[in-house]
Structures are given as C-alpha cells and as structure tokens.
Amino acid sequence: xxxxxxxxxxxxxxxxxxxxxxxxxxxxxxxxxxxxxxxxxxxxxxxxxxxxxxxxxxxxxxxxxxxxxxxxxxxxxxxxxxxxxxxxxxxxxxxxxxxxxxxxxxxxxxxxxxxxxxxxxxxxxxxxxxxxxxxxxxxxxxxxxxxxxxxxxxxxxxxxxxxxxxxxxxxxxxxxxxxxxxxxxxxxxxxxxxxxxxxxxxxxxxxxxxxxxxxxxxxxxxxxxxxxxxxxxxxxxxxxxxxxxxxxxxxxxxxxxxxxxxxxxxxxxxxxxxxxxxxxxxxxxxxxx
Numbered sequence: 001x002x003x004x005x006x007x008x009x010x011x012x013x014x015x016x017x018x019x020x021x022x023x024x025x026x027x028x029x030x031x032x033x034x035x036x037x038x039x040x041x042x043x044x045x046x047x048x049x050x051x052x053x054x055x056x057x058x059x060x061x062x063x064x065x066x067x068x069x070x071x072x073x074x075x076x077x078x079x080x081x082x083x084x085x086x087x088x089x090x091x092x093x094x095x096x097x098x099x100x101x102x103x104x105x106x107x108x109x110x111x112x113x114x115x116x117x118x119x120x121x122x123x124x125x126x127x128x129x130x131x132x133x134x135x136x137x138x139x140x141x142x143x144x145x146x147x148x149x150x151x152x153x154x155x156x157x158x159x160x161x162x163x164x165x166x167x168x169x170x171x172x173x174x175x176x177x178x179x180x181x182x183x184x185x186x187x188x189x190x191x192x193x194x195x196x197x198x199x200x201x202x203x204x205x206x207x208x209x210x211x212x213x214x215x216x217x218x219x220x221x222x223x224x225x226x227x228x229x230x231x232x233x234x235x236x237x238x239x240x241x242x243x244x245x246x247x248x249x250x251x252x253x254x255x256x257x258x259x260x261x262x263x264x265x266x267x268x269x270x271x272x273x274x275x276x277x278x279x280x281x282x283x284x285x286x287x288x289x
Contacts, residue, residue, distance in 0.1 A: 007063070008063050009047035009049065009063075009064060009105045009107070010047070010049060010063065010064030010067050010068035010069075010105045011063035011064060011066065011067040011068075012063075012066060012067040012070075012232070012234050012246075012272045012274075013067070013203075013205065013243070013245075013246040014067060014068070014105075015067045015068055015071060015084075015268065015272065016232040016246055016248075016265075016268055016272075017108070017172070017203050017246065017248060018084055018108065018111055019080055019081055019084045019264060019268065020201075020230055020248050020250075020261060020264075020265075021108060021111065021112070021170065021201070021248075022080055022083050022084050022087070022111070022115060023080050023257060023260055023261050023264065024168055024199065024201060024250065024253070024254065024257070025037075025112070025115040025116075025168070026080070026083075026115075027253065027254025027255075027257040027260075028166070028168050028199065028254055029115075029117060029120075030254065031166075032119075033119070033164065033166060034117065034118075034119030034120045034121065034164050034166070035120055035121075035162070035164050035166035035167055035168055036120075036121050036122075036123060036159070036162035036163075036164055036166070036167040036168070037112050037116065037120065037121070037122045037123070037167070037168050037169075037170070038123045038125070038152075038155060038159055038160075038162075038167060038168070038169045038170070039108055039109055039112065039122070039123070039124050039125060039152070039170045039172070040125050040152025040153060040155055040169065040170065040171045040172070040173070040187070041125070041126065041152050041171070041172050041173045041174065042107070042108065042109045042124040042125055042126045042131070042135060042147075042152075043107050043108075043109070043126065043131055043135075044107065044126075044130075044131040044134035044135060045106070045107045045108075045109035045110050045124070045134060045135050045138055045139075046091070046095060046104060046105070046106055046107060046110055046134070046138065047104070047105045047106075047107065048103065048104060048105075049062065049064050049102065049103055049104070049105055050103055064105065066234075066272070066274060067272065068088070068102070068105065070271055070272055071084075071085060071271065071272075072085075072102070074271050077267075078263065078264050078267050080260065080261075080264050081264065081267065081268070084111075087106065087111055087114045087115065088102065088105065088106060088111075089102065090114065091104060091105075091106040091110055091111075091114065092104045092105075108170060108172065109122070109124050109135060109138075109139075109145075110138070113139070113142070113145060116144065118144070120144065121144050121145075121146075121162075121164070122142075122144060122145040122146070123146050123148060123155065123159055124139070124145065124146070124147050124148065125148045125150050125151070125152035125155050126147070126148075126149065126152075127149065127150070127151060127152075129149070132147060132149045135147045152171070152173075152187075153183050153186070153187040156169075156187050156190040156191045156194065157190060157194070160190075160191055160194040160195045160198065161194050161195040161198075162195065165195070165197070166197070166198070167195055167198040167199065168198075168199045168201070169191055169198060169199065169200045169201065170201050170203070171184055171187060171188070171200065171201065171202045171203070172202075172203040175204070175205060181211065181214070181215045181218070182218075184202055184215070185215070185218045185219055185222065188200050188202065188219065188222065188224070188251060189222050192222065192224060192225075192251070196225070197252065198252060199250065199251065199252045199253060199254065200250070200251040200252065201248050201249070201250045201251075202248065202249045202250075202251075203246065203247070203248050204246065204247050204248075204249070205243050205245075205246050206231065206233060206243065206244055206245035206246055206247060207242065207243050207244075209237075212247070216229070216249070216285060219249065219251075219285070220285060220286065224251045224252070224286055225251065225252045225286065225289075226251075226252060226253065226284075226286055226287065226288040226289065227249065227250065227251045227252070227253075227284070227285040227286040228249075228250055228253060228258055228282055228283060228284050228285060229247050229248070229249045229250075229282070229283050229285055230247060230248050230250065230261055230262075230265055230281075230282045231245055231246070231247035231248075231265070231279075231280070231281050231282075231283075232245055232246060232247070232265055232268050232269050232272065232278075232279075232280050233245030233269065233277070233278045233279055233280075234269065234272050234273050234274045234275070234278045235273065235274050235275035235276070235277055235278050236275065236276055236277015236278065237277065238277065239274070239275035239276075239277060241274065241275070244278075245278070249285070255288075258282050258284075261282055262280070262281075262282040264280075265280030265281065265282060266279075266280040267280070268280055
C-alpha cells in the first residue's frame with residue numbers, strides 16, 4: 001500500500017470526518033451503557049504537521065492549512081466543532097508541543113480515546129507494520145484500548161457481536177484497491193448480521209460521483225436499518241479538483257442525530273470552501289421507521 005495519511009492529516013476531509021465522528025460519539029453516549037468503538041483502518045493515530053510539509057524526499061505543499069487551519073481562523077464555532085477543536089488542542093499539548101501553533105494532529109484513534117468514557121472500549125485495527133508499531137506504542141498500558149495487527153474487514157467476524165451489545169464501527173479505508181467498495185458493502189452486511197443494532201460509519205471521497213452512486217445502490221440492497229449520508233463539498237463539479245468533498249454514510253445512526261449534524265455540515269462547507277459550489281448536505285438513504 002502506497003497511501004500515507006501523514007501527508008493529508010488535518011485537511012478538509014479529516015476535519016469533516018472527525019467532526020461528524022465526534023457527533024456520533026456524543027449520540028452513542030446518550031445511553032449510559034458502554035459500547036465498543038471499532039476502527040477498521042486506524043493508521044498511526046497521530047501526525048506531525050511539520051513533517052507532513054517535508055514529504056518523503058522533497059518539500060510538498062501541506063494540506064492542513066485549507067482544512068484545520070481554516071477552522072482555527074474561524075471566529076465562532078458550532079458546539080460539535082468546538083468539541084473537536086478542544087480535543088485537537090488537548091492532544092497537541094499531550095504530545096509535547098509547547099508552541100502556540102498546533103503541530104501534532106490526532107487521527108481518529110486518539111480522538112476516540114479522548115472522547116471515550118470508562119465504560120467504553122476501543123479496538124484499533126491496522127495492517128501496516130510501522131503504523132501498528134506507532135499505535136501499540138501510543139496505547140501501551142491502556143486497558144480499554146486494544147491494537148490489532150489484522151485486516152479490519154475481518155474484524156467484523158472476529159469482534160462482533162461485542163460483549164457490550166453496542167458498537168460504533170468506523171470504516172475509513174485508503175481506497176487504493178479496485179475492490180474496496182465491494183469489500184465495504186460485504187463488511188457492513190457481515191456487521192449487520194452479527195450486530196443488527198450496531199452503528200456503522202463509512203467514510204468515502206467524492207471523486208467520481210458514479211462510484212458513490214453504485215456504492216449507495218449496493219448498500220441499499222442490504223436492506224439496512226435507518227441510514228443517512230452526510231457530505232461536505234468544498235467546491236462545485238466545475239472547479240476541477242481531484243477530490244472536491246467527502247462523506248460519511250451512517251447505518252443505524254443514534255436517534256435524531258441528523259438534526260444536530262446537518263447544520264454543522266453547512267457550517268463546515270462554508271468555512272472550508274475552496275471554490276464556488278460547495279455545500280453541506282445530509283440525505284436519508286433509508287428513513288427512520
């Protein structure tokens with residue numbers, strides 16, 4: 001696998017994904033009973049924004065100023081964005097940065113660790129050996145966090161149903177494989193068979209709309225419970241950007257969470273826009289029954 005997320009950490013797609021993930025955590029935690037958070041493609045969990053600018057061999061234009069940097073520059077924030085921003089700042093200090101600017105950006109594993117309660121549990125899956133080593137080192141001694149060197153799709157069979165009978169599963173692959181979309185649908189189907197009440201969130205890039213439409217159609221054939229798609233685009237189709245947005249399909253979302261998420265998506269689209277035509281939208285694929 002060639003993908004290295006450290007070069008994209010803190011970009012607009014990370015911001016959108018992590019803000020919505022924070023909303024999902026808050027929705028899950030409306031109930032006192034704990035739940036399993038399963039991250040199928042965890043990555044290394046932390047990223048150095050200074051190193052991301054250097055690239056592997058040559059300097060490269062960083063992506064975070066157009067994402068997280070814009071959030072920092074905003075004058076006021078919706079509560080979910082404020083929660084996300086506070087978590088990033090707290091992690092940056094924990095990682096040892098003493099400067100006033102943010103240097104260390106947390107991936108979804110560390111954000112989840114920040115938001116989890118004592119009764120919640122984290123399972124972090126990753127296949128790349130160097131990323132696994134980073135994760136294992138970071139979470140050494142954490143009794144409620146387990147790092148697994150394994151295929152995250154296989155974790156549906158290995159870890160569900162969870163002992164808590166409640167789970168939030170994040171599927172956030174690199175989309176390098178030609179069969180990635182097919183594997184995602186199969187994994188969600190397996191997860192629903194094993195834990196029908198589980199919440200499954202799938203991140204996807206908005207590059208080719210036709211692929212996303214086929215994915216949505218295949219997902220709907222699973223006859224899932226209530227499902228919505230939350231999308232943020234930073235430009236219209238005419239802008240010519242390789243990736244002009246991203247989305248999260250959420251299967252079995254916490255009750256009425258859409259009312260909180262939709263206005264936040266609109267705020268993000270306005271704050272992160274790079275060209276005319278961007279928008280924040282929430283579309284029901286399967287309505288609540």
